[in-house]
Amino acid sequence: MLEPRDVKSIEDAKKIVEERGLSYVKVGVFDNDGVMVGKYVSKEKFFASLDGNYAMCSMVLGSDTSDNLYDNVSYTGWHKGYPDSELRIIPESCRDIPMEGNMLLFNSEFVGEAADVSAQGMLKRIIKRAEDMGFDVYSAIEYEFFLFDETPESVRSKNYKNLNNFTQDNFTMSILRSTVHGDFYQKILDMAEKMDFPLEGLHAETGPGVLEVALAVDKAEAMAEKAALFKTFMKVLAQNNNMMATFMAKWSEEVSGQSGHIHNSLRYRDGSGSAFYDASKPYYMSDTMRHFVAGQQRFLPEFTALIAPTINSYSRLVPGFWAPTEATWGVENRTTALRVIPGSEKSQRVEFRIGSADSNPYLSLAAAIGAGLYGIEQKLEPGEMTTGNAYDKEQPDALKLPGSLWEAAQRLKSSDAAKELFGNNFVEHFAASREWEEREFRRHVTDWELQRYFEII
Structure with missing residues (x-):
């Protein structure tokens, strides 16, 4: 029986899922804020994705931690209709999820154009x-x-x-x-x-x-x-x-x-x-x-x-x-x-x-x-x-x-x-996302402001 950290290839990934008799596995990816997003996928979908990648809505790289959509980035947005971003499952990322019994977790990475604006792509x-x-x-x-x-x-x-x-x-x-x-x-x-x-x-x-x-x-x-x-x-x-x-x-x-x-x-x-x-x-x-x-x-x-x-x-x-x-x-x-x-x-x-x-x-x-x-x-x-x-x-x-x-x-x-x-694409995209974050903050009134100004000003 394969152990999760012994998985090194696509064939190994398929083998461990079969050995465990799993109908579903969990796949995820880290967005640019370091938040892991993902889903359960069927065994059949997982195997197909291992062989040819899979896709996720580009909103993952086009929104903040509250799911508000950026209005100032060029990679994705309403102007492009929020197309999918392509991802590759990383077989050697296979891990047990102790809180979920026999369930397996696989991490992913963005590929293609998405890699140019993603944190993982930048570190690579x-x-x-x-x-x-x-x-x-x-x-x-x-x-x-x-x-x-x-x-x-x-x-x-x-x-x-x-x-x-x-x-x-x-x-x-x-x-x-x-x-x-x-x-x-x-x-x-x-x-x-x-x-x-x-x-x-x-x-x-x-x-x-x-x-x-x-x-x-x-x-x-x-x-x-x-x-x-x-x-x-x-x-x-x-x-x-x-x-x-x-x-x-x-x-x-x-x-x-x-x-x-x-x-x-x-x-x-x-x-x-x-x-x-x-x-x-x-x-x-x-x-x-x-x-x-x-x-x-x-x-x-x-x-x-x-x-x-x-x-x-x-x-x-x-x-x-x-x-x-x-x-x-x-x-x-x-x-x-x-x-x-x-x-x-x-x-x-x-x-x-x-x-x-x-x-x-x-x-x-x-x-x-x-x-x-x-x-x-x-x-x-x-x-x-x-x-x-x-x-x-x-x-x-x-x-x-x-x-x-x-x-x-x-x-x-x-x-x-x-x-x-x-890379220019990453710098432009990430800087714009931080400008968005600051603009979102400026829209709000803090407790400090209320205590400072409400009565005396």
């Missing part, structure tokens, strides 16, 4: 660039997320206020918390193992009901899929246990934001080892690593929309909340945007600390890696290393990050480096 483009340069990219992502003793019905009835946190107070890395709630922690660990996005670590973080996970390192494209699956099924697991998980960058002004830090390293494809490690250099930073960090520093302000993709993202990017506001770098410095972590030949890496939990891992990885590769190609040199508290030091204007989603979208769509790395 960057991975191919790295391979052509002689590198394999290895990545790991850490997520912080809040848990609540709430349901989708209760949070709406409360208008998302006065919610009951899973735990109380700030008990970072508490053994008390992980032991008292060990049954649920174990459910998370078990799910991660069974669905093949294993965790290197799981612990309580700072804040009421906050957990942090570190996904075990893997090649970058596999890490993007694993991170996106973890976010999706962590929410499923929570709701199955009468709880809710949120990956918003900042759900309350009273608590810290939620990060999605990215660790990256390069290894030579010829098997000769780390491209980042040189024992003869300061902090063991090879010339290649130095150029990589320089590229990340130089283009981080232009690529911020890919890493901080929501209105809410910018509520987190304020001084003093463990989130950087400028494209600084330092060695083992958690106040900088880029944290060089000296280590062994196997562990030498750079942590990309601007990432937030709400980002699409396909996009944030592509941005972090693409900027670094561009730095290597251009042989860029990083600015002065930051020591001490980066928040207390004045930085050049060129290093300042955008302060809003609108500004970030403008920086992205005017970036020549972004167009070269990610």
Whole structure:
């Protein structure tokens, strides 16, 4: 009997479905916001799709997270009649869904014209660039997320206020918390193992009901899929246990934001080892690593929309909340945007600390890696290393990050480096989708505005 993670081909995919006697399987794909969409399909439809691809309405790439249709993109829309987008099922993505008994899940990727404007297509483009340069990219992502003793019905009835946190107070890395709630922690660990996005670590973080996970390192494209699956099924697991998980960058002004830090390293494809490690250099930073960090520093302000993709993202990017506001770098410095972590030949890496939990891992990885590769190609040199508290030091204007989603979208769509790395079609489409998001926000009146202006103005 085949196991899901042993599936490597179309023939294997068909075989495991037959062995399990399944009449239906679940297929999905991640949209540009990192939301997994999909459906159950019959065995016959699934086999036909494996042999010749399948289609989904292009609305998936032409609407926001509330299913509102973009009015400012050229790829799809009323002007084109919302035709189908073509997708390919990825046989080797086969996984069990522990919550659904014997059910199997297969991930997909957009192909053809749709690939040019999709997050998965963009990351594949960057991975191919790295391979052509002689590198394999290895990545790991850490997520912080809040848990609540709430349901989708209760949070709406409360208008998302006065919610009951899973735990109380700030008990970072508490053994008390992980032991008292060990049954649920174990459910998370078990799910991660069974669905093949294993965790290197799981612990309580700072804040009421906050957990942090570190996904075990893997090649970058596999890490993007694993991170996106973890976010999706962590929410499923929570709701199955009468709880809710949120990956918003900042759900309350009273608590810290939620990060999605990215660790990256390069290894030579010829098997000769780390491209980042040189024992003869300061902090063991090879010339290649130095150029990589320089590229990340130089283009981080232009690529911020890919890493901080929501209105809410910018509520987190304020001084003093463990989130950087400028494209600084330092060695083992958690106040900088880029944290060089000296280590062994196997562990030498750079942590990309601007990432937030709400980002699409396909996009944030592509941005972090693409900027670094561009730095290597251009042989860029990083600015002065930051020591001490980066928040207390004045930085050049060129290093300042955008302060809003609108500004970030403008920086992205005017970036020549972004167009070269990610393609004109993607940059145009994604920047327009972020402009749409900001326009939607401006249509609404917030509680803050009412409290600020209702009576006194």
